[in-house]
Amino acid sequence: MQDVASGAVSAGEAIERLKMLPFEDMDFAKIDHHRSLRRGFPEVVFCAGKTPEQIVAISERIVGHGSNLLATRCSAEVFAKVAPHIPGAEWHQEACLFAVETNKVERKGCVAVVSGGTADIPVAEEAVQTAHYFGCLVERFNDVGVAGIHRLFSSMDEIRKADVIIVVAGMEGALASVVAGMTDAPIVAVPTSVGYGASFGGVAALLAMLNSCAGGVTVVNIDNGFGAAYAAAMICRKIREAGKEKA
Numbered sequence: 001m002q003d004v005a006s007g008a009v010s011a012g013e014a015i016e017r018l019k020m021l022p023f024e025d026m027d028f029a030k031i032d033h034h035r036s037l038r039r040g041f042p043e044v045v046f047c048a049g050k051t052p053e054q055i056v057a058i059s060e061r062i063v064g065h066g067s068n069l070l071a072t073r074c075s076a077e078v079f080a081k082v083a084p085h086i087p088g089a090e091w092h093q094e095a096c097l098f099a100v101e102t103n104k105v106e107r108k109g110c111v112a113v114v115s116g117g118t119a120d121i122p123v124a125e126e127a128v129q130t131a132h133y134f135g136c137l138v139e140r141f142n143d144v145g146v147a148g149i150h151r152l153f154s155s156m157d158e159i160r161k162a163d164v165i166i167v168v169a170g171m172e173g174a175l176a177s178v179v180a181g182m183t184d185a186p187i188v189a190v191p192t193s194v195g196y197g198a199s200f201g202g203v204a205a206l207l208a209m210l211n212s213c214a215g216g217v218t219v220v221n222i223d224n225g226f227g228a229a230y231a232a233a234m235i236c237r238k239i240r241e242a243g244k245e246k247a
Contacts, residue, residue: 109236112162116145116169126225134233170194173205180214
């Protein structure tokens with residue numbers, strides 16, 4: 001509307017843009033261009049199960065609409081095929097995602113991502129990069145699991161400064177309860193599929209986190225670093241909005 005008022009966009013072009021506000025039907029996908037208005041963040045592309053051609057087509061439409069792009073669960077092989085078609089795409093290997101920041105994001109609100117072991121880092125990095133692109137300042141605390149709990153204690157002063165803490169752990173998943181019992185921030189726990197046979201691909205950690213005796217622990221699905229960061233970013237945004245209202 002501001003572009004129309006200033007004369008930068010014609011009324012006809014504005015109508016064409018407004019037609020796509022609810023969603024854009026591409027037959028194999030219906031792109032939700034309206035999501036950033038409803039949720040505060042644009043639609044994210046989940047690459048697993050999609051062909052490179054579908055990823056390119058969806059990504060081009062999201063970026064072409066003027067939105068930032070985040071595409072998760074993208075292998076290196078797939079990214080190599082789609083990258084030439086998506087200018088400005090930044091690849092994050094450990095997180096298995098890429099992003100295009102069309103609009104500069106102001107980063108406020110601090111998220112600490114605390115992971116139990118080195119094997120948990122891929123899931124932790126998915127959380128780190130998602131929170132970053134969704135407008136948060138992010139601090140990493142890797143390999144601070146309960147098997148050597150003194151490592152966690154050495155970073156506790158820094159962890160306590162965070163507005164939201166994401167805890168990523170496999171095996172028995174005890175790290176989330178320990179961190180929750182020693183901090184006053186909301187905890188978003190991510191069980192990972194790291195572990196031996198009786199971990200049941202992360203089910204053991206999932207159940208442990210769901211049954212945490214420490215209050216304030218919210219649990220997302222196994223290996224879902226993206227979901228944890230999405231929740232953390234929404235909390236940070238609400239904190240920021242509340243601060244502006246008070247001011």
